Amino acid sequence: MIEVNSISRRYGSLVAVNGISFSVEPGEVLGFLGPNGAGKTTTMRILVGALGATSGTARVAGHDVATQSRQARRALGYLPDTPPVYPSMTVRDYLDYAARLRGVPSKDRRQAVASTISKTGLDQVDGRLIANLSRGYRQRVGLAQALVHDPKVLILDEPTTGLDPAQVAEIRNLIRDLRGERTVVLSTHILSEVTATCDRVVIISGGQLVASGTEEQLRDQLGAEHRVRLHLSRPESDTLSCLRSLEGVEAAEELASGHFIVNTGRQDLRETVNQTAQQWGLLESRSEGGLEELYLSAIEEHGA
Amino acid sequence: MIFHIARREFLHYLRSPGAYFVGAGLLFIGGVFFSLVIDSYTRFAAQGAMYGQDPLSISQGIIEPLASTLGLLLVLFLPTLTMRALAEEQKSGSMALLLSAPISSTEVVLGKWLGLMSYLGCLLGLGMAYVPAMLFVFGDPPLAPLLSAYLGVALLCAVGAAVGIMTSSLTSNQVVAAVSSWTLLLGLWILSFLESLDGWMGSLGTHIGLIVHYESFSQGLVRSNDLAYFAVVTAICLFVAQQRVESQRWR
Numbered sequence: 001m002i003e004v005n006s007i008s009r010r011y012g013s014l015v016a017v018n019g020i021s022f023s024v025e026p027g028e029v030l031g032f033l034g035p036n037g038a039g040k041t042t043t044m045r046i047l048v049g050a051l052g053a054t055s056g057t058a059r060v061a062g063h064d065v066a067t068q069s070r071q072a073r074r075a076l077g078y079l080p081d082t083p084p085v086y087p088s089m090t091v092r093d094y095l096d097y098a099a100r101l102r103g104v105p106s107k108d109r110r111q112a113v114a115s116t117i118s119k120t121g122l123d124q125v126d127g128r129l130i131a132n133l134s135r136g137y138r139q140r141v142g143l144a145q146a147l148v149h150d151p152k153v154l155i156l157d158e159p160t161t162g163l164d165p166a167q168v169a170e171i172r173n174l175i176r177d178l179r180g181e182r183t184v185v186l187s188t189h190i191l192s193e194v195t196a197t198c199d200r201v202v203i204i205s206g207g208q209l210v211a212s213g214t215e216e217q218l219r220d221q222l223g224a225e226h227r228v229r230l231h232l233s234r235p236e237s238d239t240l241s242c243l244r245s246l247e248g249v250e251a252a253e254e255l256a257s258g259h260f261i262v263n264t265g266r267q268d269l270r271e272t273v274n275q276t277a278q279q280w281g282l283l284e285s286r287s288e289g290g291l292e293e294l295y296l297s298a299i300e301e302h303g304a
Numbered sequence: 305m306i307f308h309i310a311r312r313e314f315l316h317y318l319r320s321p322g323a324y325f326v327g328a329g330l331l332f333i334g335g336v337f338f339s340l341v342i343d344s345y346t347r348f349a350a351q352g353a354m355y356g357q358d359p360l361s362i363s364q365g366i367i368e369p370l371a372s373t374l375g376l377l378l379v380l381f382l383p384t385l386t387m388r389a390l391a392e393e394q395k396s397g398s399m400a401l402l403l404s405a406p407i408s409s410t411e412v413v414l415g416k417w418l419g420l421m422s423y424l425g426c427l428l429g430l431g432m433a434y435v436p437a438m439l440f441v442f443g444d445p446p447l448a449p450l451l452s453a454y455l456g457v458a459l460l461c462a463v464g465a466a467v468g469i470m471t472s473s474l475t476s477n478q479v480v481a482a483v484s485s486w487t488l489l490l491g492l493w494i495l496s497f498l499e500s501l502d503g504w505m506g507s508l509g510t511h512i513g514l515i516v517h518y519e520s521f522s523q524g525l526v527r528s529n530d531l532a533y534f535a536v537v538t539a540i541c542l543f544v545a546q547q548r549v550e551s552q553r554w555r
Contacts (some may be wrong), residue, residue: 048403073404073405082396084399084401088316145401161461
């Protein structure tokens with residue numbers, strides 16, 4: 001549904017995006033992950049046709065975003081990093097205008113606006129001026145604008161910034177509900193967002209693609225190891241040797257009294273390790289080497 | 305699509321306190337000047353009648369001075385209406401909505417221009433409607449010069465709006481946009497004063513000066529070179545604005 005073929009974008013001498021390629025299958029939710037300034041927003045602006053790529057091509061729903069820009073833009077909804085709202089309009093008027101711009105036929109417009117308002121939880125504020133809305137509500141209006149014409153492809157630039165935890169959960173649910181019917185690319189620098197909502201991840205840093213794939217694939221690509229951190233109340237003298245002798249365990253260390261770390265290599269052996277540790281009074285078991293570490297190690301490798 | 309953008313612009317001006325403020329100022333000064341013109345016209349007419357001179361015609365005594373003042377007022381007031389046109393969209397980030405929607409930059413710019421023109425049409429058409437009404441009730445004004453004066457005002461609005469939209473497209477700072485459209489419009493206006501000079505400067509004034517082309521309409525002359533002047537300046541400015549909006553998609 002989306003194909004990005006080695007796109008680059010320079011601003012003068014600054015290279016914001018440097019030869020990124022990836023593709024997104026129909027119905028997939030892709031997480032676009034990277035630290036601030038990694039080139040996420042630039043890439044997304046190129047995808048929606050709001051910015052030209054210095055080199056490379058991108059296709060959205062089969063249309064080249066540079067040469068068939070209008071057809072490509074017809075297929076997508078876009079939430080930029082700041083909600084593109086007009087403070088002097090009411091929520092309902094604004095969404096009506098967005099629907100007009102997106103070419104929703106006049107007979108469907110009222111219905112489209114009404115259903116988007118209820119879908120994004122804006123019923124309480126639909127007659128209010130956007131100027132008087134809180135940041136969270138403005139963000140929702142921005143999201144509603146991207147959804148109002150029921151697009152096949154959604155490009156969401158940091159959709160949950162500025163929202164309170166309850167609203168974040170709501171928006172994530174909303175995005176999860178879209179999965180399957182729509183192709184979604186969402187950018188974020190918050191890792192838990194990706195694990196919560198995305199099927200697949202593309203990590204970029206310093207304008208370059210660092211890794212891409214599902215969580216498992218990333219683990220393989222980056223050679224990540226599973227580690228379990230244990231806190232035991234009654235460690236015995238042979239605890240360490242017992243842990244080391246478990247099948248699949250590559251290394252184990254005692255960090256402080258009662259605190260152990262067990263490295264199980266490429267295998268996820270949390271269950272076995274935890275069961276064994278029960279006998280020494282397992283207080284806490286924490287798995288390390290999740291996406292967080294992968295992410296950090298990936299962007300560190302690229303020196304960003 | 306042009307219609308949808310023009311409609312939003314029009315409604316924006318109708319709902320914006322700032323636009324009312326500007327409109328009220330324009331109409332107030334226009335009204336004061338109208339009463340001054342009428343006053344001096346009646347005095348001149350009375351004096352002329354005493355000495356048995358031909359009475360000053362309504363078109364020379366009222367329409368001409370009123371139209372030329374209204375022209376200067378428009379040059380002074382229009383930039384305050386146009387400065388936000390595209391600069392505000394750039395600054396607030398709402399430009400992304402227009403750029404990512406399936407509409408062309410030509411439609412964006414033409415929509416903005418048409419929306420503003422509709423607002424100006426309402427403002428001057430309704431707000432200054434007392435001028436022809438009073439002339440027809442208390443006098444017998446010639447129709448043709450009145451209509452050509454109206455045409456001149458409309459064309460001046462077209463140029464003013466286009467210049468303003470152009471400068472607004474070139475910056476995200478509204479003050480810079482307003483000051484540069486004042487500079488351009490007043491510059492074109494003042495250029496007319498070179499008309500009396502000899503040589504190339506004189507011809508520059510005659511051909512480029514805004515007043516020269518504008519005032520022939522208030523004198524009841526509709527000349528093709530004046531029409532062409534307004535059309536060309538408007539088109540050039542809207543083209544620059546369109547290129548500026550489109551340039552964000554350039555490589």
